[in-house]
Amino acid sequence: MGELAEVSQLRERVDHLFALIGNPNVGKSTVFNRLTGMGVLTANYPGMTVGVNLGETEYAGERIGILDLPGTYALGAVSEDQVVARRGILEGKPEVVVVILDATNLARNLYLLLQVLDLEIPAVAALNLADEAERQGLHTDLEQLNELLGIPVIPTVATRGDGLDRLMRAALELAHSPGEFFPVPFYYATDIERHAREIAAEIGRSGLEVPHGIPARALAILLLERDEEFALMLRESDKSGGVLSLVERARDEIRRTHGNDAAVVIARERYGIAGSIVEAVQHRTERQRPSWGERLWEYTTDPRSGLLILAAVLAAVFFALFFLGDLLARAFSDLWEVLAAARLERMIYGLLGEGTLGVAVKWGLVDGIEAALSVAIPYVFTFYIILALLEDTGYLNSVAFLADRVMHRLGLHGRAVIPLISAAGCNVPAVMGTRVLSTRRERIIASTLIVLIPCSARTAVIIGGVSRYAGWGYALLLYLILFLLVAAVGVGLNRLLPGRSSGLVMEVFPFRRPSARTMLSKTWMRLKDFVFVATPIMLGGSFLLGLLYGSGWIFKLEAPLRPLMEGWLGLPAVAGLALIFAFLRKELALQLLLVLATGTATASLAGFMDHRQIFIFALVNAIYIPCAATFAVLLRELGWRTALAISAFTVLLALLMGGLVNLVS
Amino acid sequence: MPSEAVEEYLEAIFKLSSEGREVGLTRLAEHLKVTPASVSEMVRRLEREGLISYRGRGRGRGAEEEKGPGAGRGPRGGAEPRRGISLTPKGERLARTLVRRHRLSERFLTDMLGLDWETAHQEACRLEHALSPDTEERLAELLGNPHTCPHGHPIPDSRGRIPPSKLKRLSDCCEDESGCIDRVEEDEPQMLQYLASLGLLPEVEVEVREVAPFNGPLLVKAGGAQYALGREVASKIWLREK
Numbered sequence: 001m002g003e004l005a006e007v008s009q010l011r012e013r014v015d016h017l018f019a020l021i022g023n024p025n026v027g028k029s030t031v032f033n034r035l036t037g038m039g040v041l042t043a044n045y046p047g048m049t050v051g052v053n054l055g056e057t058e059y060a061g062e063r064i065g066i067l068d069l070p071g072t073y074a075l076g077a078v079s080e081d082q083v084v085a086r087r088g089i090l091e092g093k094p095e096v097v098v099v100i101l102d103a104t105n106l107a108r109n110l111y112l113l114l115q116v117l118d119l120e121i122p123a124v125a126a127l128n129l130a131d132e133a134e135r136q137g138l139h140t141d142l143e144q145l146n147e148l149l150g151i152p153v154i155p156t157v158a159t160r161g162d163g164l165d166r167l168m169r170a171a172l173e174l175a176h177s178p179g180e181f182f183p184v185p186f187y188y189a190t191d192i193e194r195h196a197r198e199i200a201a202e203i204g205r206s207g208l209e210v211p212h213g214i215p216a217r218a219l220a221i222l223l224l225e226r227d228e229e230f231a232l233m234l235r236e237s238d239k240s241g242g243v244l245s246l247v248e249r250a251r252d253e254i255r256r257t258h259g260n261d262a263a264v265v266i267a268r269e270r271y272g273i274a275g276s277i278v279e280a281v282q283h284r285t286e287r288q289r290p291s292w293g294e295r296l297w298e299y300t301t302d303p304r305s306g307l308l309i310l311a312a313v314l315a316a317v318f319f320a321l322f323f324l325g326d327l328l329a330r331a332f333s334d335l336w337e338v339l340a341a342a343r344l345e346r347m348i349y350g351l352l353g354e355g356t357l358g359v360a361v362k363w364g365l366v367d368g369i370e371a372a373l374s375v376a377i378p379y380v381f382t383f384y385i386i387l388a389l390l391e392d393t394g395y396l397n398s399v400a401f402l403a404d405r406v407m408h409r410l411g412l413h414g415r416a417v418i419p420l421i422s423a424a425g426c427n428v429p430a431v432m433g434t435r436v437l438s439t440r441r442e443r444i445i446a447s448t449l450i451v452l453i454p455c456s457a458r459t460a461v462i463i464g465g466v467s468r469y470a471g472w473g474y475a476l477l478l479y480l481i482l483f484l485l486v487a488a489v490g491v492g493l494n495r496l497l498p499g500r501s502s503g504l505v506m507e508v509f510p511f512r513r514p515s516a517r518t519m520l521s522k523t524w525m526r527l528k529d530f531v532f533v534a535t536p537i538m539l540g541g542s543f544l545l546g547l548l549y550g551s552g553w554i555f556k557l558e559a560p561l562r563p564l565m566e567g568w569l570g571l572p573a574v575a576g577l578a579l580i581f582a583f584l585r586k587e588l589a590l591q592l593l594l595v596l597a598t599g600t601a602t603a604s605l606a607g608f609m610d611h612r613q614i615f616i617f618a619l620v621n622a623i624y625i626p627c628a629a630t631f632a633v634l635l636r637e638l639g640w641r642t643a644l645a646i647s648a649f650t651v652l653l654a655l656l657m658g659g660l661v662n663l664v665s
Numbered sequence: 666m667p668s669e670a671v672e673e674y675l676e677a678i679f680k681l682s683s684e685g686r687e688v689g690l691t692r693l694a695e696h697l698k699v700t701p702a703s704v705s706e707m708v709r710r711l712e713r714e715g716l717i718s719y720r721g722r723g724r725g726r727g728a729e730e731e732k733g734p735g736a737g738r739g740p741r742g743g744a745e746p747r748r749g750i751s752l753t754p755k756g757e758r759l760a761r762t763l764v765r766r767h768r769l770s771e772r773f774l775t776d777m778l779g780l781d782w783e784t785a786h787q788e789a790c791r792l793e794h795a796l797s798p799d800t801e802e803r804l805a806e807l808l809g810n811p812h813t814c815p816h817g818h819p820i821p822d823s824r825g826r827i828p829p830s831k832l833k834r835l836s837d838c839c840e841d842e843s844g845c846i847d848r849v850e851e852d853e854p855q856m857l858q859y860l861a862s863l864g865l866l867p868e869v870e871v872e873v874r875e876v877a878p879f880n881g882p883l884l885v886k887a888g889g890a891q892y893a894l895g896r897e898v899a900s901k902i903w904l905r906e907k
Contacts, residue, residue, distance in 0.1 A: 074862030257783035259816035267861035405881035504895035
């Protein structure tokens with residue numbers, strides 16, 4: 001377990017390092033974006049799907065590095081967000097932790113702050129969404145809150161940037177004089193404090209090396225709470241026996257005394273402290289009339305109207321992906337052709353001649369860039385903007401609530417709906433979108449289903465090939481087969497993979513007005529990922545294809561494919577070449593087939609394949625591992641072993657289905 | 666008059682089975698902090714004396730593994746005989762008397778003598794074996810016949826009856842029902858801790874806002890926020906009606 005290299009590099013560069021932490025959806029990212037602008041970097045702990053964002057800013061002439069930790073409700077070890085947020089604090093060792101509090105749900109937000117203070121880390125707090133709380137009739141006495149906590153609390157309206165200046169000043173002051181941090185100490189029930197004292201004393205006696213050097217009392221409390229990560233770290237040491245058995249005894253005693261697990265008792269105590277603070281600082285007057293947005297929002301989770309709204313939203317997402325994406329795609333590729341393609345092509349042929357190398361470089365650069373511009377980026381961009389909108393308004397969680405049941409059958413939960421839908425646009429962002437799922441098992445299932453869903457490129461082959469030459473009935477049949485396949489694979493994987501789908505526990509947010517700035521910066525950060533992962537592969541793939549085609553090498557592969565293609569699938573062997581190289585860019589399957597079979601892309605498909613063969617060809621093309629870019633993204637998101645397993649599975653499935661159709665028809 | 670050890674066992678079995686899970690030998694051994702060997706010996710003895718019945722692990726799925734879509738629809742029991750250790754009517758009567766004496770003693774020690782909960786619990790463990798029925802009644806009268814112990818658990822009446830429980834699983838609630846969380850089942854410590862960090866804790870009031878169709882999740886309001894809880898999760902949360 002090491003510190004993130006990105007964090008240590010950042011620390012080298014800056015004068016001070018701060019961390020932002022807060023509950024999900026409290027405006028933390030907005031604060032982060034306001035402070036750091038667009039130049040942000042995401043770092044991931046190995047095996048973790050949620051990352052830490054890193055940014056820099058300058059304040060009062062000093063360079064300040066900022067860690068944006070994942071939104072979390074607590075600093076425990078029971079979910080990935082919690083683990084990453086805690087490691088960000090303990091390993092990143094920021095000088096000051098800025099805790100963003102949501103004034104509309106202060107008690108639960110103070111819970112997190114109390115945990116930070118338990119670790120005795122210098123902290124300042126931002127009271128965000130105070131305007132929203134006022135509208136709900138919740139008035140907060142800031143001075144009183146300041147006094148009760150003993151740490152600076154700054155009111156902010158992150159969406160407008162109000163208060164951020166003061167927040168930075170307060171954090172900087174604390175960074176300059178960390179010795180002057182005196183939060184008001186708070187205590188749990190007397191018996192818990194007594195156990196904590198005894199355990200802390202035993203930790204001191206044992207000569208144990210305390211993980212991350214946290215205070216002994218904090219470690220004692222964490223152990224009483226049965227924190228798995230720390231318990232595990234302690235068990236590795238041979239000096240911990242006395243401490244751990246003392247903890248077990250104390251936990252037993254607490255259970256007997258309070259009638260509940262110690263973790264629950266301590267959480268209750270912490271909520272008690274938070275609650276008494278809230279009672280002292282907040283008073284309630286009549287709430288203002290809810291806005292139309294809020295009232296509409298209630299309908300999104302109503303089982304009846306909610307499903308209608310969901311259907312409308314999904315239709316809109318589809319529409320946007322197909323039409324807006326298509327519009328952008330055409331605009332991009334037209335622009336590319338008009339502005340650069342022809343000139344670039346002339347230049348390449350001029351420099352390298354029209355031989356093998358020239359053709360290869362032309363395919364790689366001219367066609368490769370066009371593919372990136374016309375296929376991937378427009379759809380990916382459109383999808384990410386939509387995703388950011390759905391996330392930032394809080395609608396994604398309403399969807400998850402509604403779709404949960406159906407998704408459970410596939411071993412997923414509600415949140416998986418959006419990536420699955422988006423897969424019909426492009427698989428690459430969909431696989432990245434599985435980051436909204438919390439366990440690896442869910443991400444593997446969702447990713448496998450995603451690669452089976454025909455993206456726009458495969459749809460182009462189905463519409464342009466099957467529907468055009470064999471009739472729309474065949475195309476519809478093909479979609480039906482694919483749909484059933486996705487459902488069957490989901491149910492099957494759910495049975496086969498160890499573990500089970502995690503129970504759904506998720507906050508359903510009230511409507512929040514999204515900030516265009518935060519949405520754009522989120523979209524850019526994700527798009528950046530895509531551009532740097534997928535585009536080079538598209539270029540490289542196109543280059544390789546050009547090389548093989550230009551040199552005629554491609555036809556040497558025909559003979560070994562013959563038994564499989566002709567014997568099992570009933571297709572001409574040359575179709576196998578098209579299928580193999582469509583791995584580089586899926587929408588090329590048809591064109592490639594024509595080029596390879598007849599040497600020209602303008603010949604008619606009907607000339608050398610019958611309806612049945614076209615159908616099998618498109619089916620196999622739709623099922624087997626989508627394309628190099630998707631493979632690369634699987635590799636990056638899930639590791640090579642899983643990426644290879646998913647790919648091999650889809651290839652076998654494609655051959656199996658193709659062969660079956662060939663046999664029965 | 667049964668021995669103190671027998672009484673301890675009966676009490677333990679009573680407590681564990683009121684948690685709504687199967688009582689197995691291992692769990693009982695853990696609870697009583699004795700070896701599994703001595704537990705199985707004692708269980709045989711109690712069975713001989715007609716105080717408990719014991720059905721060992723057989724075919725079929727244990728209650729703890731029942732996680733399928735149908736799980737958690739109402740409290741278990743009813744037609745299907747309980748697996749594991751359960752009290753016979755005779756054993757149950759004895760256990761309830763003990764529990765009554767224990768909880769009355771706790772009340773007395775905390776309310777009258779001002780001891781803290783933990784000390785009161787330990788003292789009550791000794792007192793419960795020593796009280797006679799007469800002392801028990803006088804104690805109850807003195808305390809004004811309380812219904813709950815300091816921890817909020819019910820005190821059986823003098824005939825061993827427990828007032829009908831108003832507990833139900835959150836997963837059995839309908840839209841607009843509300844109540845107070847009584848307890849959260851503990852078979853998944855991680856889930857318990859996660860719920861606790863969200864403030865879904867005993868003694869917290871919750872209100873069911875929506876119930877998704879087809880056995881879908883519930884939308885629950887608690888402490889100023891709304892949470893979607895899947896059925897499996899909601900079936901672990903027991904509500905007390907107000």
